[in-house]
Structure formats: structure tokens, C-alpha cells
Amino acid sequence: MDWLGPEEWQAVRLSLRVAFWAMLASLPPGVLCAYALARWRFPGRQLLNLLVHLPLVLPPVVTGYLLLITLGRRAPLGSFLEGLGITFAFHWTGAALAAAIMGFPLLVRAIRLSLEAVDPKLEEAAATLGAPPVWRFLTVTLPLILPGLLAGAVLSFAKAMGEFGATITFVSNIPGETRTLPSAIYAFLQVPGGEASALRLVALSVILAMSALALSELLAHRIARRVRGA
């Protein structure tokens, strides 16, 4: 593909890496949050629910700004984490974090909806067979929510591929480090005559997201067929 310059290739690779890790890293906390919201009644449940949805409600720039002032290198939490060797500020991991946070509400909702549809009778059956809660979750609930998990993952991945406002505000737009496809597209759109180049990158990111989408549909189809019986 010689229609892409090396910088653009870099942006593609970086976007994929960011989106992949954003998706992967948000799965465990996503499942946990979804489970807590779907199944537990605890004080602060509404607060957690709000917190999860916050990135959806806030303009992305605000989310990025809040991330910057809490996890920036000068911020107390940010510098504490940096002391532990965990750097987000101006690092691709920060881009992944921003993307993960922006996609989190989508992930959690998808998983939560699936969880609410799991027949509690099956979990009861597993309990009477001696399975402790965690095992029950892993062997009954989790397989049954796989479609939701997959849907959530693909939403999270797609969102991460498109996320721009929070990312550029939090970790800037540094080539090779934090310049993802959307940031590159943004930069093209800032100058007159950049539309053509921008649209080329847009097409690319659509192709990538489409592949992820098609893959997830394929997997979901397999799972559904397995569960319906064959």
C-alpha cells in the first residue's frame, strides 16, 4: 500500500495498538462493573453507575482535560503512578486509557444487558451442583454473556479507533507516540486542502473497524449456533 506514507502507517499501527489494549484492559473492570450494577445492591451503586456513564455525558475534551489534571505528570496521582513506573501522560498508554474510558460505558452496558438476560435458574442449578460463585460465574454466566461481551468489546474497539477529543487533550498528538488515526485526521482537517488526505485516513479506519466488526459478528454467530445446539 504505497498510498500511505510511513507516518501514516505509524498512525495506523498505533491506533490498532491503542484500540486493542483499550479494549482488552477494559474488559475485566467492565465485566466487574456490569456485574455489580446488574446483580448487587450496595450503597453507591447509583454513583458507580453515574461514573461509568460520565464519559458519555461529558464532551470528550472535558474528559481529556480531567484526565490531564489528574494523571498528568504534575498531578499528584499522575506523579505517584509515575513513581511506580506507570506512565500515562503523553504516552501511548495514556491514549489507550483515554480510549478505554470513552468506550467504557458502551462496554459495561452491553455486558450488563447480557447479564440481565441470563436466566438465574441456570446459576441456581450450578450452585446446587456445588459450584462456588466464582466458578459458577466463569463456567455458566460468562459463557452465556459471551455475545454481550463480544458486542461490548467491539463497541469499545470501534470507539477507541474513533476517539479523538479526549485523547488529543490528554496526551497530545505526538507522532509515533500518541498520534492516532483520528488525531492525524484532525490535523489534516485543520488546514485548507487537507480533506483529501483526511478522507484517505478515514477510509482506512473504516476498513479496519469493519474488519473488527465482521470478525465479531462471525464469532457471535458461532457462539449462538453452539448454544442453540448443533
Add this chain to the structure above:
Amino acid sequence: MDWLGPEEWQAVRLSLRVAFWAMLASLPPGVLCAYALARWRFPGRQLLNLLVHLPLVLPPVVTGYLLLITLGRRAPLGSFLEGLGITFAFHWTGAALAAAIMGFPLLVRAIRLSLEAVDPKLEEAAATLGAPPVWRFLTVTLPLILPGLLAGAVLSFAKAMGEFGATITFVSNIPGETRTLPSAIYAFLQVPGGEASALRLVALSVILAMSALALSELLAHRIARRVRGA
């Protein structure tokens, strides 16, 4: 609440109006798309799926730009619609459209997940009782996917409250017409020292979204209790 100036009140009212209509107007096509994707196999299904997800994948500015070049006053489709009295360009309805489109993938996924969890055995039972497909859908499927519909609606509403990039690109920021809360917040963040004012509006929009969220949870809880039996 005298901590809000009249312009800010205007932005609040506008944002609520935009979010409400965005949510409401996207419900019927959302249900249709979700149904088609969940239940029908037709050529172009993958394309529809991609199209629905597109606003998630694209940077919002790009979505806004695409809206502008298809539905602007000069664009063929836009001027055709304007002939019918339907104006989107530089109008609050355009802001609602942009918000609806940005929230559409979230809405569709939520409904689709619920649909996939509906036991087809119940629809079979309704069919043997003589209910034709549409009636079956309205009286069996729809009530059973209410939780997903509600979740989708709240996601769509929340997204509409936070949507900024596509909106400002498509319909600009005209006070009283298209100046939603996120646009106002963005403007504050662009000037040194504007953070405090921005955060005040952020707090406001969080409160509004929280109310919508709490309402939806309450409704969902009621529905769940009704279905489980009382």
C-alpha cells in the same frame, strides 16, 4: 439558581430539547435496525451493520463534516428536504440529528442485545395463538426488550447531552439555536482561566444526565419486577 446566566439557561434548555428529540426520534429506526440485524439474514446486512457503527468509528468531526456535505443547504439532499420544509442546517433540529446519529450505534446495540436474549419459544407460542408477526412483536417481543430499549434510550440521551464534535461541525454554534451545553463548555476551555466556568457547566450537565440515568434505572427496576412476577 442565580449562578447561571440567561445564556447558560438557554444552553441547558436547548441541550435538553436536543437530547430528548435525538433520543425519541432514533428509537423507531433504532428498533428497526436492531431487529433487522438480530433476526433477518439479507444481503447488505453487514453493510447496514457497518453503517450503524460508523459514527462510533469516525472522529466526530468527520461525521459532522459528512452530515454537512450531505444535508447542508447547498447539498442536493439537504436542499430537497428544505423544499419539504425540513431544515437541518444551522438549526436545532440539525443538532438533534447529529446527536441522534452519534448515539445510534449505542441505541441499536442495546436493543439488539435484548432482542437476541428474547426466547424465541415465546414468539413461537404467540404465533400458535394466532398473532401475526407485527402484533407478536408489539405484544411479546417489545415488552420483553423494554430493558434494552430503556438502556439504549438512556445511552442515546447521555451521548446527546455530551455530543460536541459532530454537532458544532454540522450546525455550528448559534446562541439560542444550536449552542448546546458541550459547545459552551468547549468555548470556556479555549480561553485561559475559563476552566471554572466550564466546570460549572460540566457539573450542570452531569446533574441532568444523572437524573435521566436514575429515572431509567427506576423504570428498568419496575419492569424487571413486573416480569419476574409479584
Add this chain to the structure above:
Amino acid sequence: EEVTLFAAASLKTALETLEPVFEEATGADLRISLAGSSALARQIEQGAPADVYISANPDWMDLLEGEGLLAPGTRKDLLSNEITLVAPAGEAPEIDLMSHPELPKILGAAPLAMALVEAVPAGIYGKQALTSLGLWEAVAPHVAQADNVRAALSLVALGEAPLGIVYATDARAEPKVEVVATFPADSHDPILYPIAALAENRSPLTEELLVFLTGPEARATFEAQGFTWLGD
């Protein structure tokens, strides 16, 4: 070796032309992070790894200077620009900016595209100019504010707005618009793009980059884009 430049996104074309020249000359890797001036300034406040910063307005530079984040003595106004009233190519009306009533009449119900008039520099300057010309009150209800000047330009280029206020450099780069009039320089604050090295700069190449960006090659490139050179 790397050196990192944080620059307002509207300078993209010029800076990307200069990038390989600098890299060739020094053998270093120049990384240019392009974003809104406000975002970049806030990131610098938070310790972003920037060596040099070019802002699209003096306010953000003032802020950083006030916080002592600039390397002393390195701040300098690099470029200047003008704001112009533009219309879609071939549709430019005759307007004399000095005689008030025409602008609102031409607009009718259609919008005047500008950048955010309270927040984005091009919008702020535009509002100042219209105010000093006594036109602001009349046009204010019709102003469609975009989140950046580039988006305002798009509105005009697409014909969505019959008129818009953008930088002269933008007008020049976009063939689909035509300049109707240029606002008098004294109708608004001077339009300045300051440059400075940062106190916490980490690259030994910082000095070289500053020199390069204020040097003749840079000047030629910026001027070719329509900027007014202040860098010497």
C-alpha cells in the same frame, strides 16, 4: 536524538514542509504535535515533553510565561496574520466594510461563519473588528460559530454560509473561497503567533530548532503561506 515542537494546528502545512529540512540538516528526529493552542498550553502546564511551543495567540503564551514555564529570553513573536471577509468563489458581493448597512442585508437569514467569538482567536479578532466597525450588533444573531477557523472556512467553501471571517492565510489556501475584503489592521488587536522554548526543555537540539524556525528558510515557507514574518 529527538526534539519536540508543540504548535497550533493551523500551522500544519508550513511546519510539515520544514520538518524534513530540519531533520536533514541536523540528523535529528523532529516531532511536531499539532493541536489547539489551548490544549497544548495546558499540556505544557502538566509537564508535556515539549521543547518549543508556537501558540496561535499571545494569551496562552502569556499564561505559560506567568507560570515561569518558558526559557527566559526565548519568547518572540514569530508571525502575524490578517483577517478577511470571504465568500464562496464566484459569489463574492461588493461590500465596503466602512459603510455599515450592507453586511446584514447581504446575509439576510443566512449565517456569517466565524470561529467561536469568545474563545478562538480568529473569532475574537473578528468580533473586535466587527464591533469597531459598528457592525457587530446587527450581524450577531446570524453568526454561526465554528470550533475553529478552519471549520468556518469550510462552511464558506461549501457554500453553506455566504460570508465568513477567516485568516488571510486560510483564504489564500482554499481555492473555493474568494476574499471580499480585508479588515483594517487597526480594527482589532494585532494577530500574533509567539514562539518560545520551554524552561524544562530536554533536548540539546532545542536551541537549533529555535534558530531554524526563526531563520530564512522558515521565513520563506511561512511567507509563501501568506503569513507576515515578524521573526527577525
Add this chain to the structure above:
Amino acid sequence: MSLSLRLRHSFGSAGLDLSFEAPPGLTVLFGASGAGKTSVVRAVAGLLRPDEGRIALDERVLFDSGQGVDLRPHRRRVGYVFQEPRLFPHLSVRGNLGYGRRFARAGKSQDFDRITDMLGLAPLLSRRPGALSGGEQQRVAIGRALLSDPQILLADEPLSALDTARKDEILPWLERLRDEAGLPILYVSHSVQEVARLATTVIELEAGRITRMGPAVEVFSDPGFTPSGTREAGALITARIRSHHADGLSELDAGGAALFLPRLAQPEGTELRLRLPASDVILSRRRPEGLSALNIVAGRVVSIREGHGPGALVAVETRAGQILARLTQRSVSALELAEGVECHAILKTLSIAPGNVGSG
């Protein structure tokens, strides 16, 4: 109205290949678990599309792979009681019962009360299915199907979750449906007693094929028909109620032979069908006396069929019809029974339980 069905379908390993004609009345599908009973019923309802075949209700073709006819389930006008209740969880019991009435041709509102009464649903009407016991759910499912005013009733083990008392209340209703409404019923059951009482026609399935089929009276009188072992054999005879006696017995006339049964509900003159379980019939060479059993019918042995076990099925031709008796081979030889030998069949009055009495 009668159902004619021919179908072939394969499920990978298993498969169906059968054809039958179900005349008006109640046709029972009988057979071991996995024989294909539910699959046949689903095909009639339009929920399973057979690979090939034809299904018609009189002239109304529901499915014909040759002609490409495949009526959608909601147009077939079948009432289906599924093997599991499948109630609508978001509707109350009343809502569930009323669901199909909107599409019923005749809005017979008196039916609603009659059916809810019969099924004991009145106190449950405002409950949700989630708050019902298993049997309560199944009763609602039966009511729901009946209230949709179907042209054929499909019932897949509808009573297996119910207790005997409730079954006894529902069975007469099914009989009435079968007889009065002219509604063909396709009925899956494992209970010989239910089958004997209700069936007009019996179809036995094994691994997707029909192994035996015919009018219930014939099938049950056939010593070869030993559903789930000879133990459950038993002949069906028809009799007419002659009179009701004051001591709580009804006297029946079975081809001239008098039979005494516990008081029956039907009026004098009604034709009834009785199942005489073969293992409840005692044979004697001499006419016995001083026995508590009131029903003694003379007859002649027509066949003796020895099984694998110690038992033998003896068919005795009597005035009342052919009766089957299940004896030990030891008794057969002790009594010197053989074809043509005269003997007496002894039936306890109370052995002929209501479960074994069906109308017509």
C-alpha cells in the same frame, strides 16, 4: 375435520419418516422419549419445516413441499399446549389467557369463565407466571390454547405436571372438546390410562417411524399392543348406561352383559367406552360365587399369547366384546385354558376407575 400428514425430515442422526390420517376425535402419539412425537406436533404447528411432505386439515393445506405451500404458524389456527408452559412472563395470568382471543373467530366470552373455572385459575388471574407453581403454569398454558379457538388442538404431554385430581377434572373437558366441538386433537402422552380414556386413534412411534396405528378400540384389543410392556395391555369395550342405582352404582349394558360401575355422571342411555386393564381381569372355569367382584362375564378363549416373562395374554370373546386378561402361564396351565375353552371373566366394579371410562 381431520388431519392428514405425510412428512420426512432429518436431524443429522435422527429423522422422521411417517404419514398418517388423523380422523376427527383425539389421536394419541405414543412412543418412547426421543421417538419424534414433539417433532411431529411442531411440524403440524408450522414450527418445524419438514424436509418434505404434506400436512392438511380437510381441504385446508397447511404445508405442501411439492406445491410450495407453507402456511405461517399464526395462520394455521392450531392451539398448542407445549411440553413446557411457555407463558408470557410480562403478562398476568389473565393476559396470558386472553392473548389468543383477539384472533379467535368467535369471541365466546362465556368460555373464559368456564375454562378458568375448570382449570381452577380464578384465584390466580392477576398473578404473574413467575409467581406460579409448575402445575399452575401448565394449567394456564392449557387454558390459553383452548381460548384461542383453534381448529385443531395440539397437546404435548399437557397433563404430566398435574396431580390426579386436577387431571380428572380436565379429562372430561377434553373429552367434551373432542366429541362436541368436532375439534381434532393431536395428543402426546406417556400415560396409558390417559390414552385409553381419550384416544380415538392411536399412533405408536419408534425412532421417527410409525410402528402401529389404528382406532383405539382395535389397537387396545390387540394382544400385540403392549405399550411399555404387557403390563399396560387392556381391552377397550363399549357399553351403554342402562340405569343408575340408588346405592351409587351404575348398571351398564355391554352387548347384553350387565356391568356395574361406580355411579357415572352421564345420563342413562349414554354410550361409553371402558378400558379393562388386562392385569385386572381374573379368569375362572366355573362361575365363581361369593366374591366381592360384581362383574362376571362368560366367554370363550380366542387366543393365548405368551410373552417373554411368566405372563400370558389371554383374549376372551364375550358378549361385551373381546376382553384381554393377563395371567401367569402357571395359571393358564392350571386352568387348562386353550383356544375355544369356555370361561368366566371377573372384573372388579372398582377396577374400572373413572380414568378408564371415556365417553363414546
Add this chain to the structure above:
Amino acid sequence: MSLSLRLRHSFGSAGLDLSFEAPPGLTVLFGASGAGKTSVVRAVAGLLRPDEGRIALDERVLFDSGQGVDLRPHRRRVGYVFQEPRLFPHLSVRGNLGYGRRFARAGKSQDFDRITDMLGLAPLLSRRPGALSGGEQQRVAIGRALLSDPQILLADEPLSALDTARKDEILPWLERLRDEAGLPILYVSHSVQEVARLATTVIELEAGRITRMGPAVEVFSDPGFTPSGTREAGALITARIRSHHADGLSELDAGGAALFLPRLAQPEGTELRLRLPASDVILSRRRPEGLSALNIVAGRVVSIREGHGPGALVAVETRAGQILARLTQRSVSALELAEGVECHAILKTLSIAPGNVGSG
């Protein structure tokens, strides 16, 4: 091991209030639809938290509202066969069967083959539950519960979806479980035959309360115990196998009286329990002769209980134990039966079907 239970729970309108002690063996919960059987079983499994009460397995307290004990379901070590199969749809039949084995104390792998064979599951092992018939699913559910090595088995109408042949295969296995494993079984059933065959203890529920309870032999010999009408009454007696005869009969010794039954599987000397359905017993004042019935026991009438209908339940004390006979009142007076009168009870050999024979 034995289960002791006391609980009170209310469901708005309905409610439970009962307490019982289920000794080792099989305890049947009997009662009409909606009586509360499933609710009791759920409380034992820990799936329903009673408002108040105490549930213990010997010393092991599963629940005690007083002490605040409430063991989580997975720690209770109950094997539960639900009223509906509840198979895991994402696991194959093999996966379902194996699910509980991971938590079973002893990993008895020979059990797997034995149980799958008994339940006829071998050909289905790689299928998914979605591709099974109703009966097949329920068989898998039974196997799954058995393989989890429980300390108590809870079975809620486990056999109602199965055909007689399959039931007959499974029942002996449940008997063995009951007798050999010392596993207490709490069993919900509507089938008197199943109950009579299996039950050690019978508990009858009505609207959440116990109306009758006791050892099966006593409950069944009580003329007042008429589950779902007197029709299903029948005494239980115990007998020992004396010898197996060559003609396929087994001779039993019931307190000195000889009884002939179709060949039994158990070895000579085994103690068995027989249910003698009251409606299958014929009484005679004189010792009858020339009858095909082989079992004739002399006795003395101890009570006559007349019901609402035309029938009467006559309890006869014999060497074999107390036997119930269900006669018409007309016969009672014709034979001049009264307390203390001597008479003969006649039982057909083959009336005592395998379903009515249970070990111990």
C-alpha cells in the same frame, strides 16, 4: 443421614408452615398443584430463604434463622433435579453431566458410565441440550444431579416427562441409591405408583401445611389415606423372597402366607415391599377355587370405611399384614362383611406389577 426441617414462609397470599423429620430413605412430598412442594424443596437447597425456621442434615445445620445460619446453596451438597431440566445450553450433554463432578468429594469415574448407561445417555453425549427431546433433557438433568455426589437428593417430579419403560429402568436405580448410599431423598411426585414403590416416608401437603405424614407402610395401610381419591388407596406389605420357580414366578413369604409374583431380580432371601392396590383386591367369604388368581390370603376384617361414593375401603388383617380392599357398598352387604368377619383376599399375581414392588 436424616433431614429435619421446620419452616415458615409467606408469599403474600399463599404460605408455608410445616415441620418434619425425614429419616434415611426416600421421603415423598405429595399434594395438589400449588400445595408448596417445590417451595419446600427449594428451601432445602437454599434457593428459597424461609422467613423463619431451621433445616439440618443430621448435625449439619443448613439453615437456622434463630442462629443466623444460612449455608450458601453450593455448600449444601444437595443434588437437585428441578421440575424443568435447566440444562446448561452452552455445554454438551457430557459437559452437563460432568459439571458437578469437579466438586464431588469422591471422583467415582465408574459411576459416570453406569449412570449414563442407565439413563440411556451414551448416544447423546456430544449433543447440545437444544437438540434433545423433552424426556432426553430430563434424563440428563437426573444424571447431572446424581453425578454431583450429593448428601441429599432433591427430586421434583423427576420422572413425569418420561415414558413408562424409561421410568422402570430408573426406578430401581433410585431404590438402590436410597438403600445403599444411605442417601436421603426428598421426592416430589404425583404418581401414587411411584410413591408407593419408592417412599420410605410420605408427607402430604395441602396449602403449605402437612395434612398427613408417616412411614409409607403405615400411611398406605391407613384407609384414611386416599391420595387423589380412594381410587388410589392400597396397602404396603413386606415379604421375603422364598424361591424362584422355573416357570418365571417368584414365591414370596409374607408373614407365613405364600405369594406368587412374576420373577423378581433380587436373590432369594431379599426383603421386599409390595403395594397391593386396594382396587385390585377381591374379597371372598369362602376360599375360591378354579380361579386364575394365584394369591389367596385368609384374614379377618378389622375396619370398614365408607366413602362419599359407592365404594368402601375394607381393611383386612392377614398373616401378611394389613391389606386394603376397595369394594362397592353393595358387595359389602352382599358378602355380609363386618368387623371381625373372616374372609379371603384374592390378589392376581400380575396385579402386583413391578411398579408396585420395591426393595425393603
